[in-house]
Amino acid sequence: MYAIYSLLVYIFYTLFRKEPSQDDGQLLEPEPPQLVESISALQGERARLAEEIQGLRQELDEREKDKQQLAGSFHLQIQELKQQIEEREDELARLRTGMGVTDSEKRIHNLTVENEGLKQSLGVTQGLLQQLAAVSAQPSALLAKENEDLRGQVQRLEASLQQKLAQLAQLEGQVDALQWHKEEEARQLDERLCALQQALDAQLSRAPDVQVSWVWGRRVMHTHTQEARQLDERLCALQQALDAQLSRAPNVQYVTQTVEVESPSTLRSLAEAEERNRVLQEQLSSQGERCQRLTEQLQGSEEVAAGLRHKILAYEHEMAQLREQLLREISHLEAQKEEAVKEASECSEQHLDQLRQQFAGVRQRLAVLQPLLRSIRTDYGSLRGQVRSFSDFYEAALKEARQQMCSAISEVSEANQDLREKYQHEVLLRRKYHDQLVELKGNIRVLCRLKPVTEAEQQASEASVAVSTEPGSESSVTTSYKGKERTFELDKVFLPQATQEEVFLEIEPLVLSCLNGYNVCIFAYGQTGSGKTYTMEGVPDDPGINQRALEVLYREMEAKQGLCKYAVSLSLVEIYNEVIRDLLGKDPQERLDIKLNPDGSGQLHVPGLTCVEVQGFREIKKMLALGKRNRATHCTNMNERSSRSHALLTITITGTDLATGTKTSGKLNLVDLAGSERVWKSGAQGERLKEAQSINKSLLALGEVIQALRAKQPHVPFRNSKLTYLLQDSLGRGNKTVMMVQISPLQRDVGETVCSLKFAQRVCKVELGPAARRVDPSGPGEA
Numbered sequence: 001m002y003a004i005y006s007l008l009v010y011i012f013y014t015l016f017r018k019e020p021s022q023d024d025g026q027l028l029e030p031e032p033p034q035l036v037e038s039i040s041a042l043q044g045e046r047a048r049l050a051e052e053i054q055g056l057r058q059e060l061d062e063r064e065k066d067k068q069q070l071a072g073s074f075h076l077q078i079q080e081l082k083q084q085i086e087e088r089e090d091e092l093a094r095l096r097t098g099m100g101v102t103d104s105e106k107r108i109h110n111l112t113v114e115n116e117g118l119k120q121s122l123g124v125t126q127g128l129l130q131q132l133a134a135v136s137a138q139p140s141a142l143l144a145k146e147n148e149d150l151r152g153q154v155q156r157l158e159a160s161l162q163q164k165l166a167q168l169a170q171l172e173g174q175v176d177a178l179q180w181h182k183e184e185e186a187r188q189l190d191e192r193l194c195a196l197q198q199a200l201d202a203q204l205s206r207a208p209d210v211q212v213s214w215v216w217g218r219r220v221m222h223t224h225t226q227e228a229r230q231l232d233e234r235l236c237a238l239q240q241a242l243d244a245q246l247s248r249a250p251n252v253q254y255v256t257q258t259v260e261v262e263s264p265s266t267l268r269s270l271a272e273a274e275e276r277n278r279v280l281q282e283q284l285s286s287q288g289e290r291c292q293r294l295t296e297q298l299q300g301s302e303e304v305a306a307g308l309r310h311k312i313l314a315y316e317h318e319m320a321q322l323r324e325q326l327l328r329e330i331s332h333l334e335a336q337k338e339e340a341v342k343e344a345s346e347c348s349e350q351h352l353d354q355l356r357q358q359f360a361g362v363r364q365r366l367a368v369l370q371p372l373l374r375s376i377r378t379d380y381g382s383l384r385g386q387v388r389s390f391s392d393f394y395e396a397a398l399k400e401a402r403q404q405m406c407s408a409i410s411e412v413s414e415a416n417q418d419l420r421e422k423y424q425h426e427v428l429l430r431r432k433y434h435d436q437l438v439e440l441k442g443n444i445r446v447l448c449r450l451k452p453v454t455e456a457e458q459q460a461s462e463a464s465v466a467v468s469t470e471p472g473s474e475s476s477v478t479t480s481y482k483g484k485e486r487t488f489e490l491d492k493v494f495l496p497q498a499t500q501e502e503v504f505l506e507i508e509p510l511v512l513s514c515l516n517g518y519n520v521c522i523f524a525y526g527q528t529g530s531g532k533t534y535t536m537e538g539v540p541d542d543p544g545i546n547q548r549a550l551e552v553l554y555r556e557m558e559a560k561q562g563l564c565k566y567a568v569s570l571s572l573v574e575i576y577n578e579v580i581r582d583l584l585g586k587d588p589q590e591r592l593d594i595k596l597n598p599d600g601s602g603q604l605h606v607p608g609l610t611c612v613e614v615q616g617f618r619e620i621k622k623m624l625a626l627g628k629r630n631r632a633t634h635c636t637n638m639n640e641r642s643s644r645s646h647a648l649l650t651i652t653i654t655g656t657d658l659a660t661g662t663k664t665s666g667k668l669n670l671v672d673l674a675g676s677e678r679v680w681k682s683g684a685q686g687e688r689l690k691e692a693q694s695i696n697k698s699l700l701a702l703g704e705v706i707q708a709l710r711a712k713q714p715h716v717p718f719r720n721s722k723l724t725y726l727l728q729d730s731l732g733r734g735n736k737t738v739m740m741v742q743i744s745p746l747q748r749d750v751g752e753t754v755c756s757l758k759f760a761q762r763v764c765k766v767e768l769g770p771a772a773r774r775v776d777p778s779g780p781g782e783a
């Protein structure tokens with residue numbers, strides 16, 4: 001029993017010990033069908049890749065051909081376009097050298113434009129061609145490179161396939177050896193089984209206790225038999241798979257048995273092959289995309305070429321039409337030309353006939369005219385003789401006339417000289433008579449002006465008038481004061497309606513005497529509001545004595561421009577409270593003083609006084625405006641100030657007689673005096689009293705000066721006031737003074753009016769010149 005058991009164990013051990021050593025552990029992982037499949041797949045892939053490469057090569061070749069064809073066609077098109085352009089240029093040249101018809105010129109212009117368009121198309125096509133060449137050259141190089149890469153990869157794949165095939169052949173050898181070994185083992189097992197069966201039968205027959213071991217041995221044997229059957233089945237399956245593989249892939253027909261072993265290196269190479277396959281796929285797809293792009297570009301180029309072809313056809317059609325039209329017009333013009341030539345020839349024939357007739361007429365007339373011409377020639381000869389004799393006569397007459405003219409001119413110049421002397425004499429006489437007239441009128445003239453009653457004054461309760469004038473008398477004025485009528489006799493009385501011009505005309509000769517070197521003083525005297533400023537300054541629309549005097553002086557100076565040269569200077573001062581202020585100075589508040597001129601001339605002089613040399617009347621107006629502004633700026637109440645201060649405008653005129661060189665210097669003083677009312681009598685105090693005293697002092701001094709002059713006293717007290725001191729050289733003997741007494745006709749002002757008139761009366765008695773004034777003895781006495 002034990003021996004049987006040991007035998008069975010041995011058999012089992014032998015069986016299971018031998019199998020691993022023979023199979024070398026590889027039978028545990030036999031997967032030969034996968035390897036075969038991958039090999040066959042690789043083979044298939046390789047074949048497919050080779051086909052694709054072939055296809056790509058063919059496609060590339062086709063593309064190259066297409067490209068060459070396209071380039072050729074483009075070149076042809078360019079040639080055609082060039083030819084067309086040349087043709088059109090020839091045609092243009094022909095048209096240009098041909099007729100100068102306006103339509104043809106237009107057509108030439110159109111053709112030129114078309115030609116330009118064609119040239120542009122040609123340029124575009126050439127550019128396209130260059131682009132295409134550049135685009136084609138780039139992918140060809142890339143494709144060639146990729147083709148090279150693909151070839152290298154295919155070669156590498158083929159080498160790897162060769163290696164696989166060698167491995168496969170080796171594996172087939174191993175499979176054959178294994179097959180034989182298996183068969184041998186099966187046979188040996190069968191033999192052993194038979195031997196064991198026999199030994200078992202012998203044992204069974206020998207001992208019944210061996211029964212159990214036998215059963216166990218049978219089981220082992222059964223198992224072993226099953227295994228052997230399974231191995232057979234597997235072998236069969238492998239055989240079938242090999243057959244199937246052999247039937248599928250002709251290149252692996254020599255694989256006849258199942259490959260049970262697959263090495264890891266094969267798997268790696270398989271993976272690499274698959275990777276390469278994938279890369280090749282990607283390259284193929286990129287090549288396909290490039291091919292697609294090239295195809296699109298080719299299509300685009302073809303479209304452009306088609307468009308150009310279409311345009312060329314259209315141009316050709318148009319050219320053909322134009323050519324036809326041109327031919328039609330040429331034929332039409334030819335016809336017209338022939339017609340015109342015909343007409344012209346007819347016309348010229350007619351004209352020739354006419355000319356012939358005219359010629360015949362002219363011949364006849366010539367025949368008639370020839371004797372006439374002869375007579376004219378003889379006349380001409382006689383006329384020439386006459387002209388010759390006339391020129392001699394003319395020269396003699398001219399000479400005589402010139403002599404006569406010279407003598408006449410010398411006579412005229414002598415007469416002119418005589419006239420000039422007479423004129424000078426007349427001027428001197430006029431001046432003399434003018435001076436005499438002024439002297440006759442008196443060198444102190446007292447004029448009285450009545451202020452008109454305003455509407456407001458008429459409506460007021462005290463509007464009654466206390467002053468009257470006698471009709472027919474221009475020099476008397478009568479006042480009614482305290483029940484007593486008093487008549488004042490003056491040089492002239494201006495009624496309220498007298499105009500500014502009328503007033504000025506009265507004093508104009510005096511003003512003009514300044515130009516002859518006289519000093520003239522015109523001052524307005526009267527109570528506040530009686531019209532002094534109105535008379536002297538006036539209003540903008542109706543200027544007073546100041547402006548009118550200056551205007552007249554300038555007018556006269558201009559009239560004497562060729563005879564005399566004048567220089568005019570101007571100063572403007574204000575005397576307030578016995579203080580002199582320069583109204584044209586930089587500081588009108590500065591106090592000025594009167595002094596004797598240091599040059600020893602005995603003339604008065606005000607140091608620091610602004611004396612402006614003025615060039616024209618407009619400049620004087622500006623200066624007057626400045627003075628007025630300065631007077632207004634430095635006082636709180638202009639009217640009050642103007643009533644209580646004297647304004648003195650002095651114009652100095654220096655004249656030079658251009659003929660004799662004699663110099664004259666005249667001065668015109670225009671004075672607007674302060675109000676003469678007797679405020680000081682009404683018990684005024686403080687500033688008003690001081691003002692009243694100052695005014696009184698200056699007016700009193702004026703009265704005293706006039707009195708002294710009247711009494712011909714050796715001493716005239718000019719220095720008693722600033723006013724008289726300043727006016728010294730204009731109030732003295734030999735000077736001319738006009739006093740304009742302003743009076744109010746109203747009852748309320750009659751007291752002041754009487755005072756003013758009394759003062760005027762006193763002045764009237766003064767005799768400054770040789771002509772003495774007569775005063776009516778019945779007039780009022782001095783106050």
Ligand SMILES: Nc1ncnc2c1ncn2[C@@H]1O[C@H](COP(=O)(O)OP(=O)(O)OP(=O)(O)O)[C@@H](O)[C@H]1O
Nearest residue numbers: 451452527528529530531532533534639642643675
């Ligand atoms: N002849 C006239 N025609 C029209 N208006 C006049 C006339 N005379 C004076 N007036 C007016 O009467 C008013 C007072 O005149 P104006 O200022 O000339 O007086 P005045 O004597 O200068 O006064 P004051 O001493 O205050 O300066 C002014 O409005 C002026 O226009």
